[in-house]
Amino acid sequence: MLTTRSLILICSATLLWAFSFGLGSQVVTHRLNDQDVSDTIIGLSHAFYYLGLAVASCLVPFMTRRLGTARCAAVGMIGAGATLIAFPFGADEVSWCLLRFLNGCAGAMSLVPLETLVSRDSPSDKKTQHFAYYGVSLTVGGALGIGLGLHWHQPGEIVAFYLGGAPALAAGGMLAILLRPRELAEQQGPAFALNWRANYLSFATAWWQGFLEGGMLVFLSLFLVSRGFSVDFAGVLMGVVMIGVIVFQVPVSWLADRWGNTPVLLACYGIVGFGLMGIPWLAGPIALAAALFVFGACTGAMYPLGLARLSGNVPAGSLTRAYAWYLAIECIGSLGGAAVMGRARDIWGESAMFGVGLAALLLVLLGWAVLGWPRRKFAESNRANRGVSNRAPAESVI
Secondary structure (H helix, E strand, O other): OOOHHHHHHHHHHHHHHHHHHHHHHHHHHHHHHHOOOOHHHHHHHHHHHHHHHHHHHHHHHHHHHHHOHHHHHHHHHHHHHHHHHHHHHOOOHHHHHHHHHHHHHHHHHHHHHHHHHHHHHOOHHHHHHHHHHHHHHHHHHHHHHHHHHHHHOOOOOOHHHHHHHHHHHHHHHHHHHHOOOOOOOOOOOOOOOOOOOOOHHHHHHHHHHHHHHHHHHHHHHHHHHHOOOOHHHHHHHHHHHHHHHHHHHHHHHHHHHHHOHHHHHHHHHHHHHHHHHHHHHOOOHHHHHHHHHHHHHHHHHHHHHHHHHHHOOOOHHHHHHHHHHHHHHHHHHHHHHHHHHHHHHHHHOOOHHHHHHHHHHHHHHHHHHHHOOOHHHHHHHHHHHOOOOOOOOOOOOO
16 A cells, blocks of 8 residues: 555655756757757757657566666666756767657656556555646646746756756655565566557557647747747746646546546547647737646646556556556657657747647547447446446456
């Protein structure tokens, strides 16, 4: 059982890692932009970060069996801090992409073990809420990192990279010294079957949420600056996005535990889709801030909702492997989002990133419609998500 102390420790370490991640996403972008690097190259460098996340995710189950979940997360967070600090010493595209790749590998080692602990050891009736606390920690840290990264960044200076790497190093030390989880061996026998039809919406949500996050984190601040806002005010608006996530994570998880993950997740899809259509047309700071607030709330809720849906279909001993796949698929989406949105901006202009995100959303929902979902299975999914059903992990949740 996950104790309150362990949950607080995991969330604290996650917040520190996310601060490093959020700050890095901005100072890397603006450092390269200051050097007159094209948006295509900026997007590519961030794509290599997500490639590292995806590649390392596939290896995390092996590493956790050898190192243990807490030690694996600690090593990952230390590596994340070290590679961010090293980034400004890169001299060309190859070194930038390599350092971002290694930073992504360290991120996978940090997140997958902690997500496994939260899911595996949380009570079934509080699993989505515990994921929400974990998600809030990610978001609070990321919001602080993004806002302060934009504020601390100064052309030609590298102090912001040190300020971003230090918290991740501290988080790794905290986990190595203080976290002592109950270890559970992976189940022996056939490997976890990646049932695409049964888990389509969970994995597709991971991909699309990653696609949107990968592009927006890299380019949203540049879009806001292009609309005439200062870099500092763009940082404030980026923070508003994160505040939306923070405020709504726990209430959304409460709704999902009672109404079912699937209806709440689909509502988030709809609201985010309207945001992608409307935000490029908003010019006033108040209207834009309000739209970004709601946009961030619904976007941020999708990651823990997808994880919670997936956990109901996977035996406890295979959770690490399942979450490794989930994170890898999200990172493939992030890789594509950063690269495709960067190329779209170079070809069609600043607002093209929103149209690309909307097209990806429609692609996900079209795939779900093509696969179909029987009403009976939809109802069973909702009952299982609300804890009404005590069956073994379902094979029919779409």
